[in-house]
Amino acid sequence: MLKESAVRQSLISNFLRVCEATAIEASLWAGRADKVAANSAAMKKVRQGLGDMSMSGHVVIGQRPLTSPAAPSNDNAAVASTGDVVLAPAADKKDPDILVAGETLGRGGDSLDIVVDPIEGTNLVANNQRNAISAIVFAPRATLLNAPVKRMAKIACGPAVPPETVDIDQTPEENIAAVARALHKPIKDVMVCILDRPRHANLIEHVRSLGARVKLVYDGDVQAALACAIPNTGADLMLGEGGGPEGVLACAGLKALGGFFQARFHFTEAREREAVAAACDFDVDQAISMDEMVRTNDIHFVATGITDGSMLKGVRHNPDGSIQTHSILVSSIDNTTSYITKVYRAGTIGSAISEPGLHDSIF
Numbered sequence: 001m002l003k004e005s006a007v008r009q010s011l012i013s014n015f016l017r018v019c020e021a022t023a024i025e026a027s028l029w030a031g032r033a034d035k036v037a038a039n040s041a042a043m044k045k046v047r048q049g050l051g052d053m054s055m056s057g058h059v060v061i062g063q064r065p066l067t068s069p070a071a072p073s074n075d076n077a078a079v080a081s082t083g084d085v086v087l088a089p090a091a092d093k094k095d096p097d098i099l100v101a102g103e104t105l106g107r108g109g110d111s112l113d114i115v116v117d118p119i120e121g122t123n124l125v126a127n128n129q130r131n132a133i134s135a136i137v138f139a140p141r142a143t144l145l146n147a148p149v150k151r152m153a154k155i156a157c158g159p160a161v162p163p164e165t166v167d168i169d170q171t172p173e174e175n176i177a178a179v180a181r182a183l184h185k186p187i188k189d190v191m192v193c194i195l196d197r198p199r200h201a202n203l204i205e206h207v208r209s210l211g212a213r214v215k216l217v218y219d220g221d222v223q224a225a226l227a228c229a230i231p232n233t234g235a236d237l238m239l240g241e242g243g244g245p246e247g248v249l250a251c252a253g254l255k256a257l258g259g260f261f262q263a264r265f266h267f268t269e270a271r272e273r274e275a276v277a278a279a280c281d282f283d284v285d286q287a288i289s290m291d292e293m294v295r296t297n298d299i300h301f302v303a304t305g306i307t308d309g310s311m312l313k314g315v316r317h318n319p320d321g322s323i324q325t326h327s328i329l330v331s332s333i334d335n336t337t338s339y340i341t342k343v344y345r346a347g348t349i350g351s352a353i354s355e356p357g358l359h360d361s362i363f
């Protein structure tokens, strides 16, 4: 368990501040069609901020270098469906700010596991589309799953659904029926979030054929998973395959929210399976529970909106030079969810980062 009171509060507010600063940085790149540069700038900001904190923060999951901005995987319907963008040349593969699994950040202090996604939805930022967030999870050391897996199948829903009624090994029909029962709504009103990818074409068609609604998510399945556990987002259930690191973030957030998350690794090559099996003390071919992914009930999940979304508003750059941020902080320790709106007056955070490339540290 983390130390109580003052230390914890100070950690929380510093993580929040880092998340806000990262989202502000990322927001400067919204619509600039350069996800590599956006990610690079956000990584620099997050590294700077976490590096200045009084903690010993163990990076559990490293980041994928974005080396080919204009070339999302050929299994990426988002680009086709939202309009491809011409993106800037690839950034240096050896970005010095990239977070590497196993490195420790901070000036020393509490020993923590951290999972960071400076931009969850890099295409969304590049195209200035909804639902891009910056997100950080922290928990006591050696509690968050460290599995080098690129892709996992996921299921997520909110706390109103009894966990024993939903399962990644059940059919979509069974899971949707369980959610409908728990939420006291007809199946026709159940909203299922699914990443808009060709690999999900059959799933999408099947869910629609059952009579449920489908919310196509172009990118950002962490936000989509969490939305299922947050009132008034319109999301009830998330199904489908997405990124591995995003799965750990979503699982931590949902555990803190009291919701449900389950996953199953999808290995793309034998080498990947071997590496993951070596890192895990459970059967990597079976469904993975929340407790296997997040081995603590002492979790803090922080996210700040970059662009507007169903869970959070994005960063506002006001005409007077002030900057407004909107964040969510979920703490499992006291079962609270806080929504934090902050205004940084002109000349505090804003003037320092008014243009990409021309700013100094805000910390």
Ligand SMILES: O=P(O)(O)OC[C@H]1O[C@](O)(COP(=O)(O)O)[C@@H](O)[C@@H]1O
Pocket: 072, 073, 075, 076, 119, 120, 121, 122, 123, 195, 197, 218, 219, 220, 221, 222, 241, 242, 243, 244, 246, 247
């Ligand atoms: O595009 P893929 O390969 O299906 O990956 C899905 C993953 O991409 C995302 O949509 C966005 O990830 P990035 O921010 O790294 O671009 C994730 O939310 C999701 O888990």
